[in-house]
Amino acid sequence: MKRSSFYFKMVTGALLRKRSRMLVALLAIAVGATIVSGLMTIYYDIPRQLTRELRSYGANMVVTPADGTKLTYEEIETIRALLPAENTVGTAPYRYETVTLNSQPVTAAGTQMNEAAATSPYWNISGEWAADDSSIMLGSKVAQLVNAKVGQNVELEADNGAGEGVKNTYTVSGIVETGGSEENFIFMTDTALDSFMGDTDSFDTLECSISLQGDELSGLAERINSSSDRVNARLVKRVTESEGTVLTKLQALILIVTIVIIVLTMISVATTMTAVVTERRREIGLKKAIGASNREITTEFLGQGIFLGVCGGILGVVLGFLFAQYVSNSVFFRSVSFIWGLVPVTILSSVAVTAVACLIPMRSATNIDPALVLKGE
Amino acid sequence: MADKSKSVTAQDNEDILVLEGVSKIYGELKALNNVDLKVKKGEWVAIMGPSGSGKSTMMNIIGGMDKASEGRVILDGMDITKESAKSLTNIRRDKIGLIFQQFHMVNYLTAVENVMVAQYYHSMPDEEEALQALDRVGLKERAKHYPSQLSGGEQQRVCIARALINYPKILLADEPTGNLDETNENVVVEIFRQLHNEGSTIIVVTHDPEVAAVAERTIVLEHGRITKNIINHNDYSKPINLRDYEGLSDEMLLGKG
Numbered sequence: 301m302k303r304s305s306f307y308f309k310m311v312t313g314a315l316l317r318k319r320s321r322m323l324v325a326l327l328a329i330a331v332g333a334t335i336v337s338g339l340m341t342i343y344y345d346i347p348r349q350l351t352r353e354l355r356s357y358g359a360n361m362v363v364t365p366a367d368g369t370k371l372t373y374e375e376i377e378t379i380r381a382l383l384p385a386e387n388t389v390g391t392a393p394y395r396y397e398t399v400t401l402n403s404q405p406v407t408a409a410g411t412q413m414n415e416a417a418a419t420s421p422y423w424n425i426s427g428e429w430a431a432d433d434s435s436i437m438l439g440s441k442v443a444q445l446v447n448a449k450v451g452q453n454v455e456l457e458a459d460n461g462a463g464e465g466v467k468n469t470y471t472v473s474g475i476v477e478t479g480g481s482e483e484n485f486i487f488m489t490d491t492a493l494d495s496f497m498g499d500t501d502s503f504d505t506l507e508c509s510i511s512l513q514g515d516e517l518s519g520l521a522e523r524i525n526s527s528s529d530r531v532n533a534r535l536v537k538r539v540t541e542s543e544g545t546v547l548t549k550l551q552a553l554i555l556i557v558t559i560v561i562i563v564l565t566m567i568s569v570a571t572t573m574t575a576v577v578t579e580r581r582r583e584i585g586l587k588k589a590i591g592a593s594n595r596e597i598t599t600e601f602l603g604q605g606i607f608l609g610v611c612g613g614i615l616g617v618v619l620g621f622l623f624a625q626y627v628s629n630s631v632f633f634r635s636v637s638f639i640w641g642l643v644p645v646t647i648l649s650s651v652a653v654t655a656v657a658c659l660i661p662m663r664s665a666t667n668i669d670p671a672l673v674l675k676g677e
Numbered sequence: 678m679a680d681k682s683k684s685v686t687a688q689d690n691e692d693i694l695v696l697e698g699v700s701k702i703y704g705e706l707k708a709l710n711n712v713d714l715k716v717k718k719g720e721w722v723a724i725m726g727p728s729g730s731g732k733s734t735m736m737n738i739i740g741g742m743d744k745a746s747e748g749r750v751i752l753d754g755m756d757i758t759k760e761s762a763k764s765l766t767n768i769r770r771d772k773i774g775l776i777f778q779q780f781h782m783v784n785y786l787t788a789v790e791n792v793m794v795a796q797y798y799h800s801m802p803d804e805e806e807a808l809q810a811l812d813r814v815g816l817k818e819r820a821k822h823y824p825s826q827l828s829g830g831e832q833q834r835v836c837i838a839r840a841l842i843n844y845p846k847i848l849l850a851d852e853p854t855g856n857l858d859e860t861n862e863n864v865v866v867e868i869f870r871q872l873h874n875e876g877s878t879i880i881v882v883t884h885d886p887e888v889a890a891v892a893e894r895t896i897v898l899e900h901g902r903i904t905k906n907i908i909n910h911n912d913y914s915k916p917i918n919l920r921d922y923e924g925l926s927d928e929m930l931l932g933k934g
Contacts (some may be wrong), residue, residue: 306793306802310786317785586781589742590839591770591798593763670769671742 311603318576325572326608326615329650332565333616336558337646338623343554345628345636347513347547354546356421359392359507360539361521366532370395370502379506379531382524389509390418395493396504399458399486402446408436408456408486410493419509423482426450427474433492435473439483443475450474456486460498468496508533514544562653569657573605577661581668589670598662605658606651613650617643692751693718693846693878694739699748700901701734708734710901711748716847716880721873723889724882726898732882733851735898739880740773740849741765753846770799774840778852780832782824788831789820792839799843810838814868830861837868841877848872850881854888863919866891870917890922 315322363379365371376393383391392415399408413429427450430437436456438448448454450472457467470492476482494500510517517535524533577584584597621638628636694716701709709731716722726732737743738750741757742765749758753772760768769775782791792807811817814834824832833853840848850869854862866888869879873893881892889895890909897905911917 303797303801306790306797309790310783310794310797313785313790582781583783586777586783587794587798588766589740589769589775590795591766591843593766593798596798669742671737671740 307600307603310600311607314580314600315604315607318579321572321576321579322604322608325569325576325654326612328565328568328572329608329612329654330615330619332561332568332653333613333646333650334619334623335561336649337616337620337642338627339554339558339561340642340645341621341624341636341639342627343551343558344639344642345624346550346554350543350547350550350632354543357539357543358422358536359419359509360517360536360543361508361510361533362536363506363508363524363531363533364504366530369530370504371506371531372501372503374501375528375531376503376506378528379524379533382527383508383510383520384512387511389511390415391506391508392416392419393490393503393506395490395502397458397493397497399456399496401442401454401456401486404445406442406486407484408458408488408493408496410488410490412490413487416487419507420478420482422478424477425474426477427472430473430488430492433489433495434471435488436470436492437474437476437487438472439485439487440475440477441483442486443472448472456496458497460496462498464498466496466498513540513547562649566653566657569605569608569654570660573601573658573661574664577601577665577668580665584665584668585670588668594666597665601658601662601665602655605654609651609654610647612654613647616650617646620646691717693720693753694880695749695751696739697749697751699735699738699745699750701731701738701743702746707901709738709745712898712901712903714896714903716878718878719873719876721869721879721893722881723892723895724880724898725884725886725889725895727884730898731901732884732898734901736849736851736880736882739847740775741768771843772846774843774845774848776833776836776840776848776850776853778855780824780829780836780856782832782835784824787821787823788816788827788835791824791835792842795839795842807838807842810842811835813841814838815864828861830857830864833857833861833865834868837865841872846878848877848879850879852883853881854883854885859919862888863917866917866919870913874913887919887922891917891919 363371371393380391392411395410397408397410398405400406413431417423417429425437427437428435436454438454443449446454452472453469454472455467455469457465460466470488476485476487488496490503510520512520517540521533521535524531587597620642621636624636628634692715694714696712696714699709699712700707712735724732724735734743738745739752741752741760745758749756751757752768755768757765757768783794786794789804789807789811792810793802793804796802796807808817808820811820814837816831816834816838819827819831827835833856837853854865857865862885869881870891873879879892881888883889891911893909893911895905895907895909896903897907
């Protein structure tokens with residue numbers, strides 16, 4: 301029999317004969333590896349997951365005409381074509397006009413309601429979104445000012461582009477609460493505002509909600525800017541920066557939890573292995589008495605540690621993915637993808653953690669005096 | 678190890694073990710007090726004495742598991758007194774076969790694997806040779822049994838096979854029959870007789886007068902000193918039955934005889 305196969309026999313034999321102890325150690329490593337590999341999966345998936353979640357904060361990129369004129373329908377469609385479809389949550393074009401409601405000047409915003417709903421999911425609408433050209437939504441402050449209710453008819457007046465006074469009656473379909481300046485606006489469909497004002501092709505901004513972060517998002521803005529001299533795309537810093545901060549903090553939290561779990565696993569494995577060394581004092585003493593060197597004793601313990609580390613790591617990879625999948629499904633309502641690169645990382649870190657945890661027990665094993673042990677002490 | 682061994686010229690070539698003025702001092706206590714002893718190659722020596730007389734200390738020093746405070750221990754022509762712990766490990770591995778009262782087997786290995794452990798630390802595990810060693814102690818049939826499946830006598834015989842496997846210079850047995858019944862005691866002593874006839878050097882530490890009496894020579898230790906050196910005239914040409922031995926009388930052991 302080769303030395304290596306006898307070594308393997310001794311390592312596995314010791315593990316199998318001390319099953320309960322070794323199961324505790326294996327469980328500690330597997331639980332540690334599970335949580336660490338699960339958290340790492342989420343760590344790498346969080347930007348992808350949360351960027352979409354964070355889009356509920358509203359538009360993170362605004363495109364305006366560079367020369368102070370207006371954006372046409374055609375230009376809006378050109379810009380939309382430049383956006384990556386899979387990352388585009390919504391693109392809402394806005395036309396702003398000053399109108400008069402009950403003799404009060406108010407800003408009316410004409411937009412595509414489905415796109416506005418996508419870019420601004422945080423809007424709270426009492427009633428309904430304005431579905432057709434005869435309906436409008438009032439910002440809550442405007443509604444308060446004129447004391448208007450949902451279902452009521454209101455008359456808007458304005459001077460159109462030709463300098464003629466125009467007026468029309470609309471039904472209030474909903475009241476908009478946002479906690480922001482939108483509450484001072486009147487919202488109607490772009491076609492309703494166009495026909496009210498008697499012209500078209502005059503959008504002031506295009507608000508975009510894109511599920512991209514950092515450099516990818518600014519790169520996109522640069523591509524739009526370089527596509528035409530007429531448009532100016534810029535990021536809404538307040539939104540993009542706070543998104544970045546949230547992501548960084550979440551990732552830092554995950555890293556801290558991971559480190560704590562690694563330390564806890566190490567303590568648990570070290571405690572178990574120390575107990576194993578204590579239980580096997582006689583056996584270690586015997587081996588030393590019949591000629592085992594400290595290096596051989598150390599190698600045997602390390603072999604057991606590495607064996608446990610590999611088994612725990614493999615368990616951790618499988619259970620960790622299930623754990624990440626569960627967390628992702630219940631928190632983000634999305635599934636995570638399996639990261640193959642995490643397999644060797646998890647197994648190698650399990651082995652490393654176990655090996656480090658075995659250092660102290662190994663040291664006490666080599667300190668065992670063969671003579672003392674053999675006297676039955 | 679050969680490069681490290683120190684040749685001792687004063688030593689008689691026939692002496693495999695020489696203790697010269699060996700003392701072991703623990704604080705105020707002298708566990709061994711200026712002990713001189715020579716053991717010839719192939720000799721069968723029993724060391725007797727009451728508890729606390731220094732038997733175990735002497736065994737540990739001869740076995741390279743402890744160091745003398747004073748004096749020299751020359752084993753197979755090499756002064757082991759000043760050797761490092763690492764070097765003593767090599768000496769135990771290469772020159773000494775150890776047998777213990779409590780057997781001490783590795784409980785997750787079979788009988789034959791327990792023999793192979795000693796081969797593993799020495800050089801290369803060889804199952805065939807380990808089985809032959811078990812055959813010698815009459816346990817070839819039990820080779821695949823675990824220690825928990827073996828009786829005390831069988832475990833001790835496995836330990837003897839393990840002690841012999843690397844052809845040690847000295848077989849050092851500490852109370853080898855202390856935990857055995859009479860039948861197994863006889864089996865072990867009989868194995869010693871055969872080994873003695875084949876030329877093995879055997880040192881047995883015992884407090885059993887009969888086991889001491891079957892040796893060629895019995896040394897009595899008291900308070901860390903050798904007080905008696907008794908030559909036994911035994912016939913080793915036929916199997917030993919311990920019942921035929923009356924053992925050494927208390928008078929002889931206490932120095933009154």
